Amino acid sequence: MAPRLRTLLLVFLSLAVAACTPAGSPSPTASEQPSISAAPSAAAHSVYPLTLTDDAGRSVTIPAAPTRIVSLAPSNTEIVCALDACKDLVGVTDFDDYPAQVASVTHVVIGGTVDVEKVAAAQPQLIVAAGNELTPSAVIDQLAQLGFPVLSLYPHTLDEVSDDILLVGRAIDAQAGATQLVASMRARAGALVAAVGSAERPRVFYEVGVFEGTIYTAGKDSFLASLITLAGGDPITGDPASTSIQLEDLIAADPQLILLGDAAYDSTITPASVAARSGWGGMTAVVDGKIIVMADDLVITRPGPRIVDGLEALARAIHPDLVP
């Protein structure tokens, strides 16, 4: 029971990041327009010592091209590996599951807690942390004080995921790979957005989780809400801070489509069980039987290189006729 509970908690926490990251907050790498920006300039090699500004606005100096990297979030691990630096990872979280080869890397984050001793023992030349307190800011401070360069990533939109990939590319001298990856992500995302762009936008409710009667969904102006918008939906959002929505507000918003992110982890949540919930029966989505299990929840809510897969899964669920 305990491990399962812990896993659920972790799942919920990682979902909560995506669900409650406010898109409106200031961010140095922010560019508010979703989808396609100009292609990045020609790839170059990084020159060390290299000083970068991370998503928390911190100035980070990396003395030499890092060959020992610690990642403190699954999304960061995916970025590092997508830039062909998986072999340089010397520490990851116990929640990391992609790509498969990270299974053999030492866990320095266990049960959501960063083990600072294990990070220090790994002597990383770069630590890639997660913003919005997924990596507690006190831990980021402590690691920086120990003299390790800590790059904190906190993307608010799909476009900022690309910016973060480019940032990591500069940090680990993989700019060519980063530019190529971002170009292909932007091309795919652009095609998806174009395919669903002119269609009618159904009101979409994405269920992140229901705990003790409190319904968690995409927060107002959150990453998840922006992703649903890009996928051609009109997201029904919750409070930006708590990311919860009250049942009567949900009933009033009357979703035309219900997407069950939590069903990917909890087999007791099914379209039938949702339809049978007290008070849910009158919603258009329930009446029309438009309740869909989102098996791809992980890639939808993990701001890494596979986020476009998540966008595609959302677009397919919302507009099955337009996205094959």
Added chain:
Amino acid sequence: MRAAAAATTGRLAVGPSLTRTAIVLGGGAIVLGVAMVVAVAVGSVGVSIGDTAAILGHRLLGLPIPRTWSVGAEQIIFDVRLPRVLTAMLVGGGLALAGTVFQALLRNPMADPYIIGTAAGASLGAIAGLMAPILVPALAIGAGSSWLGLGVVQVLAFAGGLGTVLLVYAVSRTNGRVPVVTLLLTGYAVSSVLAAGVALLMFFSGQRLGAIFGWLMGSLANARWLNLAFAAPLLAISGALLVVRWRRLNLLLLGDEPASHLGLDVEREKLALTMLATLATSTVVAISGTIGFVGLVVPHLLRLAIGPDHRLLLPASILFGASLLALADLGARLAGGVPVGIVTALIGAPFFIYLLRRSRDLSRGAVA
């Protein structure tokens, strides 16, 4: 009754024999030393005892030892573990001392260092600090979050704890006196109001809920040399001023009126003791959050073992409180970094019940 009280007073005013003092405090110092060595030497990453000793000798004593250990080992021992163990000892000692004082001062066996509002005030302050980047967006970026090198969280927790007790004390004062019952009830009422504020902030905390929760449970994960430099002098001063007041605490155990008949300026003394104990508690809470149990139980355990005389009880509570928390925090670290408050309650409380059941001397051990 009066004769008995006078006899007790006589015994308590003279204090225990020198041998007994030497045994208890010497034993406590040895236990503390062993706890420190074990807590520094053991952790989630293995560093050999030899390397640990060499690193400490090199960094603390400046011994010219050739560097055979890795940079990582040195960082782990000197920058991660040592400040954490020392913080645990300061916090444990401070809480046990303040708990002993409050139990005697309020003549209440349920009293702990937080009882008249320190915990609620410090929690509200700390959580407001944790939420500051959300409440005041200008603080969200880097340097804005520290003040005099300390975090906003520590400063607000310290001010919140101290301010709340000042308020409670002022409200409880009637005709120049502060009746113990009024103080307890006012503390409870003010705490309830502040707790509602804490709950409200938690509801809107979003992703920061984890950090808030960890703070409320009490954790030493944020221990730094810098925090120690802030806390150690404040604790040394308040601790020393409390320990020298042992005779007055013994008198207060008799009750306000008998103590006053024996020549004690009771109201002045209660104010001094409350403020000193609150200063110690607020300092400790600022660097560790609200760690429960230590401040409640260590004084009781020691009273069961060595009796109620504060001459011995006060220094012993510092030594054993420090040892207990250093070892409890070692347990917390080895259990994957769970908040230390969980370890103290989970292991300490059943042990306490066992001792209570075993003790035939309960009536003497408990505070009246």
